[in-house]
Amino acid sequence: MEKKFSRLLLLGLRAVWALSAAAADADVPAAKGPGCSTRCGDIDVAYPYGLDPQCAIHGGFVLNCTTVDRTTKLFHGGLEVIKISVPDGKTWVKTWISRQCYDQTTNGTLLYDNAEVWLDANTYVFSAEDNKVIVVGCNSLAYMWSESYIIGCSSTCDKDIADLKNGSCSARAGCCQADLPKGVRYYHSFFNDGYNTSQIWRETPCNYIAVMETKAFNFSTTYLSSTVFYDTDNSMKPVVLEWMIARNTCEVARTNKVTPYACRSNNSDCVTANEVGYRCRCSSGYKGNPYIVGGCTDIDECRDNVTYPCDGICKNISGNYTCDCPPGKNRINGLCLKNQKSVWMAPVVGGSVGLVILMIVITCAYLILERRKLHRIKQKYFRQHGGLLLFEEMRSQQGVAFKIFSEEELQQATHRFDEQQVIGHGGHGKVYKGVLKTDVEVAVKRCMTIDEQQKKEFGKEMLILSQINHKNIVKILGCCLEVEVPMLVYEFIPNGTLFDLIHGNRGRYISLGTRLRIAYESAEALAYLHSCASPPILHGDVKSTNILLDGDYSVKVSDFGASILAPSDKSQFVTLVQGTCGYLDPEYMQTCQLTDKSDVYSFGVVLLELLTRKKAFNLEGREHEKSLSMRFLSVMKENKLEDILDDQIKNNENVEYLEEIAELARQCLDMSGVNRPLMKEVADKLERLMKVMQHPWAHENPEELDNLLGEHSMSRISSVVTTEAFSIAKKAAMGLESGR
Structure with missing residues (x-):
């Protein structure tokens, strides 16, 4: 996989441009x-x-x-700017299309262009609202790789190109689209070369992927049968960037003594965007440039009777306007009418009052119908997600500690899903901190999408997940089924993640024993999901940010839900690979099939983080040092393990333990899943190594040591353990042969 990916980068990279x-x-x-x-x-x-x-x-x-x-x-920089909107805080630029074409001269498929774009992290992000990842081709699987996401889709042609329709982007009609995550500042496009045009190049010579403005894309069948999509406008397409003045909130920007506050005009407001920073806009009733003193000027509403209608005397005021009736008229039911009593006044007033009463009745009836409609929609979602089945199962299984929450309960608990309550982000959604009416703190996971098969099985799967009871797994307390995408409710773990412990404070001392215990408890939790749950559960996103820690560093594995129950059909194929850069199983990326060995690979990366105190993926590192797993395998091959280990645990007393742990990590990171150990085997090896470290070798008698090691009996070892015997004993406890 590494060789293939390097080849794609070398052959396809035409130019890399950055907004600096x-x-x-x-x-x-x-x-x-x-x-x-x-x-x-x-x-x-x-x-x-x-x-x-x-x-x-x-x-x-x-x-x-x-x-x-x-x-x-x-x-x-290197990007052409085609439009700027100060009121919206957006800029339009042109970026490149990536293409994968069949080369007749070499009788093979080559990547002629493979775009990579960096934005200035302090000023710009790609607009998730205005852009999409677009893939065009009759046999294409392409991805956009960013800082924390790999997003893409697969497009095929079920019909002849002549039978396809213009203007319709459909995955089975030569075109597919994927949503762009928020906050993306970098992307690199690449193709899965298992999908290419080598068999169909006469009808459709190329595949394409582009990150571009959604409104600027209109699918045409000529994009499949020719190279017009690439050739138009020098192979460049518009993309929308959102910009900020600085990566601060409005509150910080106003009090910052170093950098002046950018909203300089009177009648201007500060706007904070979570993924960007802060920018400025003119207040309601004003227009102009908020970044210039006096730049926001009053809108004269009286000059625009269409946008600001007035049937009387219009008077412009600062930020607003008034509409008064002329002398001799009064405003009655919103209209300026003559101020005189006449024969027709009573019928007009009576008719107006009757009309108002009729409107009130109609409005009330409408609200009642809408409420009933909303109730029916909630019932539909509840039944669709298996809520009735879940109710019956909960009633038949007494003592199940699982609750079905209403949407209103979770809205109240999270302050209507206030962004300030967000405690975590992921590729599947957001996690909010909430407090129930019973004063119990919970974590509410609000997912973005769920497929149709998962909707049908959701209630049944929730009952299975509710019965998971392991001290090192975050307990699921309930769910909400009356919404389009169900929400999950977990127990709240307040003391941060393993990522924070390792990378948040580099000066903090963490002993090898503590690291080994964290690794063992994490492995035990994953082994429980793989081996003891029925059906087995695949985590799918094992990483240090999903391993929570209590105050005494006890592990709580988190972020698993209905989307990770192991499929009964082993041939299940998913066209969209999701995960976190640095932790993704190369075999999973190649086959698009998630297995228990994918979790083993990701755990191996977490084990490396504990050994090295380095991040799994470092965009700022040199090319061969960006991936921690690739760097580790390289130093292991060169027998230079000490070059990558954390200095806090690198000493003569720990050297043999570190070698055993490193060897276990190497087995977990094997490129072939069949050669990796089971999660249960990993946990057993870590447990045995813990016991070896905790045993007072130089002071205990052989009988006690024999009881500790079980089947690896060492009763023949003398009471005075030599250095050589010490090494042999540790290897025996790890289930390894002494001559290995």
């Missing part, structure tokens, strides 16, 4: 000064942007206006 900012701590100018150009070709360059460092708010907003092929164009 100048020093972020430079002084922020008050506004554009005299002589600053405000236009490049047909594009307005509005502050905070500028065509000169002195004209922009900081280096991340400096643009370059230049002439290319006799045409004036605007650039930021």
